[in-house]
Amino acid sequence: MGMHVAASMTRGDFLRGAVCTGLLASGSGCMTARSGLFGSVKGAPMHGFAAPRLGRIRLGIVGVGSRGFGVIGRVCCLPGVEIVALCDINPDKIAAAQALLSKKGRPAATEYLGTEAWRRLCDAEDVDVVYNTTPWSLHVPVQLAAMRGGKHVLTEVPSAFTVDECWELVETSERTARHCMQLENCCYGEIEMLTFNLAKLGMLGEIVHGEGAYIHDLRHMCESEYPGCEYWRFDENRAHGGNRYPTHGLVPLCLTMDINRGDRLDYLVSLDSSKANFGAYMDARLAVGNPRRGADMKMADMNSSLLKTAKGRSILVQHDVSSPRPYSRIQLVTGTKGAICDYPFRVVFEDGVGTGAHEWYDAARAGEIREKYRHPLWKTIGRLAERVGGHGGMDFIMDARWVYCLQQGLPLDMDVYDLAATSCLCELTEKSVEHRSRAYDIPDFTRGAWRANRPMDIVDIDLGKMGVDECEAGRAEGQLSV
Ligand SMILES: NC(=O)c1ccc[n+]([C@@H]2O[C@H](COP(=O)([O-])OP(=O)(O)OC[C@H]3O[C@@H](n4cnc5c(N)ncnc54)[C@H](O)[C@@H]3O)[C@@H](O)[C@H]2O)c1
Structure with missing residues (x-):
C-alpha cells in the first residue's frame, strides 16, 4: 500500500496528555480509562457524554444564509427551543430571519451584526447552544469560541478542515465538557x-x-x-x-x-x-x-x-x-x-x-x-x-x-x-x-x-415528552429539497 505518513503527529501527545490530566484534576469528565500521565492518556471522555437536562434551549444562529434560515422554520416546530440570537454580516439576512420569527409568532431575537459579532454571541449569557451555519472559514473559530463561552455547538459540514483543527476541537470539547457536534443531516x-x-x-x-x-x-x-x-x-x-x-x-x-x-x-x-x-x-x-x-x-x-x-x-x-x-x-x-x-x-x-x-x-x-x-x-x-x-x-x-x-x-x-x-x-x-x-x-x-466505546443504539424520539403538536407543525420556509 505504500508508505504511511503519520499526519496525526503534528500535535504532541504531551499536549493531549496534559489536557486530560487537567480534566482529571478538575474532575470534569475524562470518564474512560487512561493508563497514566503525559503521552499515555487513553480515552474519549466526550463519547457517551450527557449534559444536564436543558428543558428550555436558548439557541443562537451564526450565519443566517441558506442553511441558517432553514433552521428557524424547523426548530420553531419544536417546543422548548427559543431562538434568542441571530448573527450575520448581512443586515438583509437578519431582517428576513426576524420576519420569519415574527410570522411564526416568536419574539424577535437579539441581533449581532458584523464580521466579528459572532464572538459576542458566543459569550452571551442568554445563549445555551450555538448553531453554526457559516461559510467554511468560520467553522472552527466559531466552534472554539462557543465552547470557550460555555455553549454547546452544532456546526455544518465539514466542521473542520485540518488534522490540527480536529485535535483542537477534540481537546476543547473535552476541556470545556461541551457538546461539539457536526450537523451531518x-x-x-x-x-x-x-x-x-x-x-x-x-x-x-x-x-x-x-x-x-x-x-x-x-x-x-x-x-x-x-x-x-x-x-x-x-x-x-x-x-x-x-x-x-x-x-x-x-x-x-x-x-x-x-x-x-x-x-x-x-x-x-x-x-x-x-x-x-x-x-x-x-x-x-x-x-x-x-x-x-x-x-x-x-x-x-x-x-x-x-x-x-x-x-x-x-x-x-x-x-x-x-x-x-x-x-x-x-x-x-x-x-x-x-x-x-x-x-x-x-x-x-x-x-x-x-x-x-x-x-x-x-x-x-x-x-x-x-x-x-x-x-x-x-x-x-x-x-x-x-x-x-x-x-x-x-x-x-x-x-x-x-x-x-x-x-x-x-x-x-x-x-x-x-x-x-x-x-x-x-x-x-x-x-x-x-x-x-x-x-x-x-x-x-x-x-x-x-x-470499548458502545455502538450506537437504534434510537427514537418520544413526541409526547417533547410536546410536539403534529397538527401545528406546518411546512417550514426556506427548506432545501435536494
Ligand atoms: N448539510 C447540508 O445539507 C448542507 C447544505 C448546504 C450547505 N451546507 C453547509 O452550510 C454552511 C452554510 O452554507 P450556506 O449554503 O447556508 O451558505 P450561505 O452563503 O447561504 O450562508 C452563509 C451565511 O453566513 C453569513 N456570514 C458570512 N460571514 C459571516 C460572519 N463573519 N459572521 C456571521 N455571518 C457570516 C453570510 O452572510 C451568509 O448569510 C456551509 O458550511 C455549507 O457547507 C450544508
Whole structure:
C-alpha cells in the first residue's frame, strides 16, 4: 500500500496528555480509562457524554444564509427551543430571519451584526447552544469560541478542515465538557437509517465494505445570477484538491460500521481525476473581466478516496460537484448476508430475498423491505418530517433528535470524535492526492477508546415528552429539497 505518513503527529501527545490530566484534576469528565500521565492518556471522555437536562434551549444562529434560515422554520416546530440570537454580516439576512420569527409568532431575537459579532454571541449569557451555519472559514473559530463561552455547538459540514483543527476541537470539547457536534443531516436520511437498522438487526451479516459520495452538480452555484450566491464555496474549491466535502457520504457509513465504537478509520489513499468541467462551465457563463474566469481550479471533477478500517473493512468515498450527472450519495453497504444501495434504492439478502444477482432489481420486494424495516425514528417522525421539510425531512429529524437529547439529558448521536475522524479527510485526501496517492494515517482521535466505546443504539424520539403538536407543525420556509 505504500508508505504511511503519520499526519496525526503534528500535535504532541504531551499536549493531549496534559489536557486530560487537567480534566482529571478538575474532575470534569475524562470518564474512560487512561493508563497514566503525559503521552499515555487513553480515552474519549466526550463519547457517551450527557449534559444536564436543558428543558428550555436558548439557541443562537451564526450565519443566517441558506442553511441558517432553514433552521428557524424547523426548530420553531419544536417546543422548548427559543431562538434568542441571530448573527450575520448581512443586515438583509437578519431582517428576513426576524420576519420569519415574527410570522411564526416568536419574539424577535437579539441581533449581532458584523464580521466579528459572532464572538459576542458566543459569550452571551442568554445563549445555551450555538448553531453554526457559516461559510467554511468560520467553522472552527466559531466552534472554539462557543465552547470557550460555555455553549454547546452544532456546526455544518465539514466542521473542520485540518488534522490540527480536529485535535483542537477534540481537546476543547473535552476541556470545556461541551457538546461539539457536526450537523451531518445525511445520517438521518431514510435509506441511511434503514441501512443502519438492517445492519444492527444482523440482516446484512458481517459488514465488509461501504461506498458513499457527494455527487451533486453545483456548477450553477458559482454563477453570479444564482440567488444568494456569495462565491465563497467556489473560492474554497478553487484553492483545494482532494475531497473538500467528505462527510455526507462517509458519516452514515461510519455509524453503520461502528467507527469509533468498535472499529476505527485507519488510513486512506486518494486520487483526483482531471479537471474538465468547472472551469469550462464558468468561462462559458461569466462575463469577460470577471476575476473567476480562467480560474486555476485545484478541485478535480472527481475525487475517489479509499479508506481502510482497523478491522480490515474498506470504504470508498467520492466527491464530484462539477459533472452533469444525477445526484447520488451511493450508500452501498455490503455484508456476508446481503447488500443495500441507493440511487436508485436496491436491497438483497442471501436468505430468501433476491438470492440471485439479478433479483437485486426486484423493486417490489425492495419496497416491502424498505417499509418493514424502516428505522423506528422514521416511523415515529418521518411523516411529520416530510411535511416540515429540509432535504426530504432528514434535516428536521436531525434537529428533533439533538433537541430531544438535550432536553432529556441524553448523549447526542454524534460526538466530537465523529466530527474529527471524518472532517480530517479534507486535509488528508488533499495531501494524498498531492503525493501520488500515498497512504496517510487517519488519527485515532479517541486515543484507543474506540475498542470499548458502545455502538450506537437504534434510537427514537418520544413526541409526547417533547410536546410536539403534529397538527401545528406546518411546512417550514426556506427548506432545501435536494
Ligand atoms: N448539510 C447540508 O445539507 C448542507 C447544505 C448546504 C450547505 N451546507 C453547509 O452550510 C454552511 C452554510 O452554507 P450556506 O449554503 O447556508 O451558505 P450561505 O452563503 O447561504 O450562508 C452563509 C451565511 O453566513 C453569513 N456570514 C458570512 N460571514 C459571516 C460572519 N463573519 N459572521 C456571521 N455571518 C457570516 C453570510 O452572510 C451568509 O448569510 C456551509 O458550511 C455549507 O457547507 C450544508
